[in-house]
Amino acid sequence: MNIEHKDISQFIPYGEMLRGYANQNLISKSEIHRILKERGIFTLSQEKTYTVPILQTLLLSPKEFEEIRLSFSEKEDNEKTISRALNWVSGNSIFIPDIMITDINDYIKKQLPTCELERPIRFIKQNGNDNNLIAEFTIIRKDINKSWYEQTNKFFGKVELLNENGKGLVRLTYTALETRDIGEQIAKIQIEKYKEQGLIAKDVRPQKILCSDFTNENRFAFFYRLTTNLDTNNFSCENIKDVSIKPEESIALPEEIQWMDNIKRILLSGDSLDKKFFMREPKYHASIILWSVEAVFSYIYKNEKGHITLNLGFPDYSSKGDNAEFEINISQFSTNKKLDMNSKKKLKSQLLSEIDRQKTIVYNKFLEDMKEK
Numbered sequence: 001m002n003i004e005h006k007d008i009s010q011f012i013p014y015g016e017m018l019r020g021y022a023n024q025n026l027i028s029k030s031e032i033h034r035i036l037k038e039r040g041i042f043t044l045s046q047e048k049t050y051t052v053p054i055l056q057t058l059l060l061s062p063k064e065f066e067e068i069r070l071s072f073s074e075k076e077d078n079e080k081t082i083s084r085a086l087n088w089v090s091g092n093s094i095f096i097p098d099i100m101i102t103d104i105n106d107y108i109k110k111q112l113p114t115c116e117l118e119r120p121i122r123f124i125k126q127n128g129n130d131n132n133l134i135a136e137f138t139i140i141r142k143d144i145n146k147s148w149y150e151q152t153n154k155f156f157g158k159v160e161l162l163n164e165n166g167k168g169l170v171r172l173t174y175t176a177l178e179t180r181d182i183g184e185q186i187a188k189i190q191i192e193k194y195k196e197q198g199l200i201a202k203d204v205r206p207q208k209i210l211c212s213d214f215t216n217e218n219r220f221a222f223f224y225r226l227t228t229n230l231d232t233n234n235f236s237c238e239n240i241k242d243v244s245i246k247p248e249e250s251i252a253l254p255e256e257i258q259w260m261d262n263i264k265r266i267l268l269s270g271d272s273l274d275k276k277f278f279m280r281e282p283k284y285h286a287s288i289i290l291w292s293v294e295a296v297f298s299y300i301y302k303n304e305k306g307h308i309t310l311n312l313g314f315p316d317y318s319s320k321g322d323n324a325e326f327e328i329n330i331s332q333f334s335t336n337k338k339l340d341m342n343s344k345k346k347l348k349s350q351l352l353s354e355i356d357r358q359k360t361i362v363y364n365k366f367l368e369d370m371k372e373k
Contacts, residue, residue: 123161310328
């Protein structure tokens with residue numbers, strides 16, 4: 001999340017300073033178009049390539065610039081989440097007051113010198129549960145090489161630990177690479193503390209869900225279950241709108257999909273992509289590597305209704321291949337009734353945690369079914 005310049009309330013940018021500020025994705029084209037219309041300036045298009053050059057020639061009033069600032073300051077970063085299975089020695093409480101503070105200041109100074117923590121990191125009980133702990137953190141990143149309006153940024157992250165009768169997980173939620181790195185470090189330190197306490201066996205490691213854990217056919221089956229076979233009434237998949245695939249290079253392609261041969265990546269966008277014959281029919285699945293799906297879900301959760309678009313899959317597959325880890329994020333989010341910004345942010349975060357919980361249920365059931373075959 002961008003932090004406004006410390007002197008932004010004391011001056012109004014113009015010319016080139018205003019052009020860079022207004023061209024940010026955080027500031028909507030409709031807001032700029034509206035200000036121009038109020039000035040009696042009408043353009044054939046609302047696109048910023050037309051409106052921003054006009055805007056930068058104006059001297060804005062304090063009221064006009066304040067309206068633009070609101071668009072800048074209220075934009076939230078998109079949360080992404082990954083979770084890993086973690087076995088505990090028993091179902092005993094994991095809330096131990098003496099080890100709930102995690103010190104990573106030395107790590108940040110050495111590895112992330114442009115960042116600092118907003119406050120110390122402390123695990124607390126979630127909903128009063130001794131076996132469901134969460135540590136939320138915010139970093140402030142300063143970059144003097146950026147433009148005047150984006151030199152300081154805030155990024156949020158959290159680490160969750162869960163123990164359900166000895167079976168549990170560690171869940172990392174992040175909004176930037178830095179918060180992912182910090183989350184990884186927090187989890188590593190905290191797990192070592194639990195090993196010293198005898199709550200986690202010395203040889204236990206959190207189990208990632210990697211692309212290599214699946215055959216091509218099994219990966220299709222897993223994605224199918226995630227989108228159509230959730231054991232909950234909270235979510236219902238309405239549309240598969242994007243898929244990322246490529247042909248398997250080690251085997252000959254069936255005649256019907258030989259057009260894929262020698263293509264490194266195929267990104268399909270549209271509606272009902274799961275109905276395409278090569279997506280629907282299992283005989284083609286051994287010949288295709290599927291690593292990412294974007295799907296639209298309706299949701300009913302805690303008396304709230306709306307729609308979310310989920311990115312499910314292995315986003316780093318292009319660079320990490322089989323070592324890419326499964327990840328979920330909400331790329332679009334809407335509510336049927338109007339909520340304030342904090343309520344929307346809280347609901348979106350809860351939905352992300354809940355869909356990740358459903359993913360864990362689907363994955364564990366999938367593993368059980370694979371063992372029985």
